[in-house]
Amino acid sequence: MDDRPSLPPFVMLRAFEAYGRTGGIRKAAQSLGVTHTIISRHLRGLEEWLGTTLINRRSGTLTSRGQYYHREIAAAIGTLTRASTQLRAPAAGVLTISCATGFACNWLVYQLDAFRKICRGVDLVIRPDNVPSDFDRDDVHADIRYLRPSERLALPPHLRAVEIARPQVFPVTHAALAREINHRIRAPGDLLAEPLIEENDDHEWVTWFQAQSVSVSAINPCARLWHATLTLAAAKDAQGLAMTNIFLTGADLASGSLAQVHLPDAPWRSVTIGSYFIVAPVANWQSRTLNRFNSWLADATAAFKSSVVLTHID
Incomplete structure (x- = not known):
């Protein structure tokens, strides 16, 4: 009868989970706050305990067995962490x-x-x-x-x-550029000819245009900046129009550093995304x-x- 424990030591499992998650011994060591020699020792010990190779030492990648084992171990550690976090009493206040x-x-x-x-x-x-x-x-x-x-x-x-x-979303830009655009547009679709700035995709612009009864499936942005902070900075610099909401621009609208773009005789249809x-x-x-x-x-x-x-x- 095999009297070995049915599980390897947890420190070995933590080291292996960190290695697979971070992609390297030194990064795994930084993640766990230990030295890289400790990580190396635990990884070797785990392979010896299991009797199989988990890591290709030439490429640093996980073997097929290593990939399977890492998926299972990562899920198990995630479950343990989540349960412990939920039960742990937070510091008072x-x-x-x-x-x-x-x-x-x-x-x-x-x-x-x-x-x-x-x-x-x-x-x-x-x-x-x-x-x-x-x-x-x-x-x-x-x-x-x-x-x-x-x-x-x-x-x-x-x-x-x-x-x-x-919140509703609406187009804004630098006040001077907004004034120019407001004087030349006559219909929502006219904005398609203006410089439009998007974040990581055109979903908000397309949804907004469709709500204004403009048939469009994509836009051709003047810039794609991936983050609301950057799109609004570009808009304040008069580089184009950004789609936004009041929680991101309330202070800028109040100060006049940004302004809405609008039709001459009617408000935009309300759009929430x-x-x-x-x-x-x-x-x-x-x-x-x-x-x-x-x-x-x-x-x-x-x-x-x-x-x-x-x-x-x-």
Whole structure:
């Protein structure tokens, strides 16, 4: 009878998971906060324990057995991490929120003083990040994201998303350029001849044009800048028009550094494409602190939307 343990030591499994995730011994060592010699020793030990080769030492890639084993080990460690994270009691009064950079920098940061006055005793930590949180690894309680309907539906079942705002989208640019465009356009389709800036795809522009009864399946942008912060910076520099919402541009519209583009005698049809959500593991929603933050944020976004009057430059 084989009296060996049925599982290899967990330190070996962690080293192998990190190696497969990061693609190298030194990166794996950095990920786990150990030396690369320790990672190497654990990898060799794991192969000896299993009696098979997991890593091609010439290329550094995983063998076919290594690829299979890594998928299984990564999934298992993810399950362990998620369960431990959900059960671990957070530090009293601390709430760590990851947030889409544009929303954090252009709107949320200006509301934090009001939050502190209403929710005294809560140590709110904001982490601007354009990558959605991996709750299995990131030490955050919740994530504020702008999600299209398809992205919302694609969330895994262990996450709960609560909508906090569904803003209209509209085209903006530098005030002087907006004035020129406003004087020469007569119909929504005329904007197709203007310089349009898009992020990583043309979905928002196409959806907006179709809502204005303009038949279009694609646009030919003057620039593709991948990020809302860059598209708005280019718009403020009069390089073209950007599609945006009030949470990204409220202050710029108020100061006059950006202006809406509009028809001479009629407003655009209202268009909403996505919503801002607070996304968190289901277990995290048991936190009274997170629910207080969610309630405050929903009220704050609603109040802001009702207070903003989108003006035209003629």
